[in-house]
Amino acid sequence: MISEYNPQEIEPKWQKHWADTDAFKMTEDHDKPKKYVLEMFPYPSGDIHMGHVRNYTIGDVIARYSKMRGYDVLHPMGWDAFGLPAENAAIKHKSHPAKWTYANIETQKASFKRMGFSYDWDRTVVACDPEYYRWGQWIFEQFWKKGLVERRESPVNWCPECKTVLANEQVTEGRCWRCDSVVEKRDLTQWYFKITDYAQELLDDLDKLEGWPERVKQMQANWIGRSEGAEVDFALCDADGNPTDETITVFTTRADTLFGCSFFLLAPDYKGLEEMVAGTQYEAGVKEVIEEAKKTTAVERAQGDKEKHGAFTGRYVVNPINDEKIPVWVADYVISDYGTGAVMAVPCGDQRDFEFARKYDLPIIPIILGKDDPLFEQLDGVQERKITSVDWDKAYDAEGILVQSGKYTGMVGGKHSPAVDAIMEDLAKAGKGKKTVQFRLRDWLISRQRYWGNPIPAIHCEHCGVVPVPEEDLPVLLPEDIDLAAGETLATHEEFINCTCPVCGRPAKRETDTMDTFTCSSWYYLRYTDPHNKELPFDKDKVNRYMPVDQYIGGIEHAILHLLYSRFFTKVLRDLDLLDFDEPFTNLLCQGMVKDEHGETMSKSKGNVIAPEDMIAKYGADAVRAYILFMAPPDKDLQWSTDGLEGMWRFLNKVWRMVQILAGVEDDYSANNVNNEISDEQIKKLASDLTRELNRVVGKVTDDFEKFGFNTAIAALMELVNTTNAYLKVPADKRDANLCIEVAEKLVMMLSPITPHFSDELWHEVLGHGEDLNDTPWPDYDPELAKASEVEIVVQVNGKIKARVNVPADISEDDAKELGQKTVAEQIEGKTVRKVIYVPGKLINIVAK
RNA sequence: GCCCGAGUGGCGGAACGGCAGACGCGGAGGUCUCAAAAACCUCUGUCCACCAGACGUGUGGGUUCGAAUCCCACCUCGGGCACCA
Numbered sequence: 060m061i062s063e064y065n066p067q068e069i070e071p072k073w074q075k076h077w078a079d080t081d082a083f084k085m086t087e088d089h090d091k092p093k094k095y096v097l098e099m100f101p102y103p104s105g106d107i108h109m110g111h112v113r114n115y116t117i118g119d120v121i122a123r124y125s126k127m128r129g130y131d132v133l134h135p136m137g138w139d140a141f142g143l144p145a146e147n148a149a150i151k152h153k154s155h156p157a158k159w160t161y162a163n164i165e166t167q168k169a170s171f172k173r174m175g176f177s178y179d180w181d182r183t184v185v186a187c188d189p190e191y192y193r194w195g196q197w198i199f200e201q202f203w204k205k206g207l208v209e210r211r212e213s214p215v216n217w218c219p220e221c222k223t224v225l226a227n228e229q230v231t232e233g234r235c236w237r238c239d240s241v242v243e244k245r246d247l248t249q250w251y252f253k254i255t256d257y258a259q260e261l262l263d264d265l266d267k268l269e270g271w272p273e274r275v276k277q278m279q280a281n282w283i284g285r286s287e288g289a290e291v292d293f294a295l296c297d298a299d300g301n302p303t304d305e306t307i308t309v310f311t312t313r314a315d316t317l318f319g320c321s322f323f324l325l326a327p328d329y330k331g332l333e334e335m336v337a338g339t340q341y342e343a344g345v346k347e348v349i350e351e352a353k354k355t356t357a358v359e360r361a362q363g364d365k366e367k368h369g370a371f372t373g374r375y376v377v378n379p380i381n382d383e384k385i386p387v388w389v390a391d392y393v394i395s396d397y398g399t400g401a402v403m404a405v406p407c408g409d410q411r412d413f414e415f416a417r418k419y420d421l422p423i424i425p426i427i428l429g430k431d432d433p434l435f436e437q438l439d440g441v442q443e444r445k446i447t448s449v450d451w452d453k454a455y456d457a458e459g460i461l462v463q464s465g466k467y468t469g470m471v472g473g474k475h476s477p478a479v480d481a482i483m484e485d486l487a488k489a490g491k492g493k494k495t496v497q498f499r500l501r502d503w504l505i506s507r508q509r510y511w512g513n514p515i516p517a518i519h520c521e522h523c524g525v526v527p528v529p530e531e532d533l534p535v536l537l538p539e540d541i542d543l544a545a546g547e548t549l550a551t552h553e554e555f556i557n558c559t560c561p562v563c564g565r566p567a568k569r570e571t572d573t574m575d576t577f578t579c580s581s582w583y584y585l586r587y588t589d590p591h592n593k594e595l596p597f598d599k600d601k602v603n604r605y606m607p608v609d610q611y612i613g614g615i616e617h618a619i620l621h622l623l624y625s626r627f628f629t630k631v632l633r634d635l636d637l638l639d640f641d642e643p644f645t646n647l648l649c650q651g652m653v654k655d656e657h658g659e660t661m662s663k664s665k666g667n668v669i670a671p672e673d674m675i676a677k678y679g680a681d682a683v684r685a686y687i688l689f690m691a692p693p694d695k696d697l698q699w700s701t702d703g704l705e706g707m708w709r710f711l712n713k714v715w716r717m718v719q720i721l722a723g724v725e726d727d728y729s730a731n732n733v734n735n736e737i738s739d740e741q742i743k744k745l746a747s748d749l750t751r752e753l754n755r756v757v758g759k760v761t762d763d764f765e766k767f768g769f770n771t772a773i774a775a776l777m778e779l780v781n782t783t784n785a786y787l788k789v790p791a792d793k794r795d796a797n798l799c800i801e802v803a804e805k806l807v808m809m810l811s812p813i814t815p816h817f818s819d820e821l822w823h824e825v826l827g828h829g830e831d832l833n834d835t836p837w838p839d840y841d842p843e844l845a846k847a848s849e850v851e852i853v854v855q856v857n858g859k860i861k862a863r864v865n866v867p868a869d870i871s872e873d874d875a876k877e878l879g880q881k882t883v884a885e886q887i888e889g890k891t892v893r894k895v896i897y898v899p900g901k902l903i904n905i906v907a908k
Numbered sequence: 909g910c911c912c913g914a915g916u917g918g919c920g921g922a923a924c925g926g927c928a929g930a931c932g933c934g935g936a937g938g939u940c941u942c943a944a945a946a947a948c949c950u951c952u953g954u955c956c957a958c959c960a961g962a963c964g965u966g967u968g969g970g971u972u973c974g975a976a977u978c979c980c981a982c983c984u985c986g987g988g989c990a991c992c993a
Contacts, residue, residue, distance in 0.1 A: 232990095274912055274987080281911065281989050288993085311993060324993090365991075392991040402993050410909095411991050499992060618988080689932070690920060696986085703920065703933045709947095710932085716947090732948060771922070774931035781931090784948095853927050858974045860927060896973055901926050906973045 064715035066679025073816040083177040094130035095605050096122040099613030100137045103163035107170045108668045109653040116684045118612045119176045123812035127837040135587040137184035141576045146511040153544040156511040174680045182590045186579040193534030194596035196516040200527045212248040223508045227501045228620045250506035254627045258498040270646030275618045282619045284499025288312035289483050291492040293376035310398030315478035316405040317380040318464040319426035323387045324402040326395035327352035344370035352391045367415050379491040413454035427459040427472045438462035505575045512573030520560035520567040529561045581628040602638045611644040651696035678708045681814035688769035718821045721803035734788045745786045752782040757840035760809050805838040853902040854879045856886050879903030
């Protein structure tokens with residue numbers, strides 16, 4: 060009797076079996092090639108949603124497939140467990156963040172097990188576990204020793220809602236990445252990782268990442284933002300207008316336009332600006348600009364087309380190219396933390412400077428022109444300054460010819476132009492400038508004014524300054540007795556704060572900031588290679604064996620943040636001689652987002668999060684796994700709809716019955732499909748069709764798995780099922796039993812990475828195998844058997860299809876061309892055949908006039 | 909403004925420069941059944957009464973015997989960066 064497919068029964072059964080037999084425990088079999096398959100670890104926010112299901116299903120299929128292909132697979136899972144949501148939940152429920160976090164971890168872990176994911180749970184890393192975060196502190200101290208940690212005061216992004224500072228990467232269009240509040244600028248002393256020291260290498264090594272999506276590399280390159288230019292020194296004049304030895308340096312990519320520099324700009328928060336105007340008649344005007352700029356939010360700045368404001372400072376600087384004195388203004392569009400915070404303004408060649416000059420009536424001197432500019436005729440070849448105003452309505456920022464530019468007149472100007480080189484060479488000789496490179500990337504601000512994070516292991520001593528906690532005293536533990544709901548923080552926790560200075564032994568204060576949670580996720584993948592190490596974050600041999608990650612899978616939202624930080628960590632740890640590779644992730648698959656029925660991104664606040672539980676209850680985890688893979692290629696965004704899930708359920712049921720029939724279990728399902736009149740010849744043809752299809756599909760599915768074409772792999776499996784179904788027309792006693800078993804076994808094997816419970820049940824209970832599919836080698840195929848002996852080819856006349864003919868697959872080119880012409884004799888009658896194109900197995904195209 | 913992607917039936921999506929729409933969903937009809945469900949079998953891009961045929965991969969050009977695919981221009985949508993000097 061044929062049995063019914065009941066996932067509710069078999070899924071828990073196999074999950075228990077896998078757990079009982081440690082099926083996914085890593086064997087560390089060094090005779091096999093290694094493969095590290097990793098999905099980005101989740102934040103334990105609550106239960107899992109379809110985005111998790113998609114991400115982890117993709118990873119699980121790759122891991123299971125790799126295991127069958129004979130790799131020593133490392134496939135771990137953990138939790139990115141520090142962070143603000145836990146703290147907010149704790150405040151709301153008058154509880155402790157750890158309680159919320161660990162409860163959610165248990166929930167998610169149960170869901171992952173219910174999905175049948177093949178993780179080695181003995182290697183789990185939980186970021187808020189002292190066993191893990193102590194090594195985060197240890198690594199911080201190694202960075203510190205190497206000079207990559209800095210504590211300094213500067214304007215920083217402050218999120219009023221999250222009540223903490225944020226890294227540059229965590230601010231999008233002036234808003235907090237987590238809560239979307241408008242961030243404020245504040246001057247605060249904060250801790251930084253000097254990621255900018257690695258800017259060039261982080262940019263250069265993107266070229267090594269052939270297995271990364273181009274768009275992610277592009278985004279990182281944009282973010283790093285390398286800009287080649289020059290630093291030029293302008294001598295500052297004293298209050299009476301006499302040049303001094305003091306200089307102000309600007310960064311420019313357009314040194315060729317120095318002759319057009321008619322004023323000079325400082326950022327509102329330029330260091331020393333207030334002192335410069337203190338007590339002068341210009342103080343009030345400058346201060347007004349400074350105050351206004353402070354009020355302007357980053358969101359408003361991001362608009363871009365904001366009206367510019369500025370004020371004269373009363374001071375002058377000397378343009379080094381022509382010794383001209385030009386006025387220094389403060390301007391709100393100059394950014395203090397890019398370049399030097401000072402800008403040489405060239406209104407004729409820069410749209411922003413142009414607008415500023417128009418508004419404040421400053422001279423616009425044309426020094427670079429296009430050849431078709433009406434002014435060009437008057438100024439062509441003119442070296443001295445003749446014209447000091449223009450009637451343009453916008454700046455000319457393209458490549459052009461220099462005019463009114465002294466000996467450089469006539470040269471081609473523009474970014475990276477010969478004029479830039481010539482001018483910089485001369486300025487360098489005079490000691491007034493040099494070529495340099497600027498990066499948009501800023502240092503990574505890692506301190507957070509929050510409790511639920513990894514404490515920064517530092518001690519503030521009045522006598523010794525800021526000193527690291529001795530390594531033997533690590534970890535600095537988070538105090539557990541804290542009442543966040545009552546407003547307590549680390550900064551109010553006396554017991555935590557008070558300590559002794561490890562250098563001088565006097566009473567001292569502990570640092571109360573914690574580290575950005577992105578520090579935790581920047582190295583967790585290394586810890587998985589050696590998760591229980593008590594001496595070091597990881598053993599060098601082990602990390603070198605399993606790293607880099609061969610296949611990393613996660614969302615595009617981490618294209619910059621997590622992936623850039625992790626690359627930085629890896630490079631620093633390499634330079635600390637803790638590991639021997641340059642990049643952490645060899646291949647990266649960014650799976651597309653799962654959106655709701657209306658194409659909206661899912662979020663808790665919108666209340667449109669779709670959870671898999673109901674679907675699992677109705678159709679089982681295997682159907683959900685298969686369906687989400689079948690919906691779209693993994694890297695494409697996907698609009699969720701349950702419409703096709705029923706179809707996947709039908710498919711699995713069909714396979715379920717089919718395998719039993721193929722294995723010889725009593726056949727009552729195909730009764731109305733059986734054709735008792737079928738001829739021996741037809742039987743033979745159906746069998747050879749099936750043999751060919753089986754070999755073709757094993758080849759196709761193997762190829763598709765290699766390139767993550769899971770949707771087409773599943774489609775190919777459906778095609779095999781359809782062909783098998785056609786074969787089942789043959790009455791049971793006339794079927795080729797060996798072929799039937801071969802089809803059943805290979806079908807089940809190929810399905811097993813996608814639908815593991817379903818497959819193991821059939822494998823053991825119907826096909827009678829003892830070993831789990833997880834330990835079974837991937838099926839092979841014979842490419843020769845996948846070839847058809849006869850193929851249908853298309854006959855075209857002038858590229859239009861006119862007929863189809865069946866030909867032997869090995870037909871000669873001449874025979875094919877002749878047959879083609881015979882087939883369409885009518886259509887080409889009276890025309891001259893100019894050319895006949897034959898594509899073997901595909902078509903014959905007859906070009907006739 | 910700069911830099912990436914993507915536009916294919918009613919829907920999700922297939923197609924090394926070579927039969928557009930595989931596979932699935934949805935839809936229509938049928939078999940089985942007292943009936944229904946399930947299962948099974950046909951059909952299902954558009955136009956045309958049918959055949960024949962014509963038209964069809966965002967738009968317009970081009971290359972080619974042949975273009976969804978390659979090139980150019982444009983349109984629309986999505987993403988990233990952005991007063992970055």
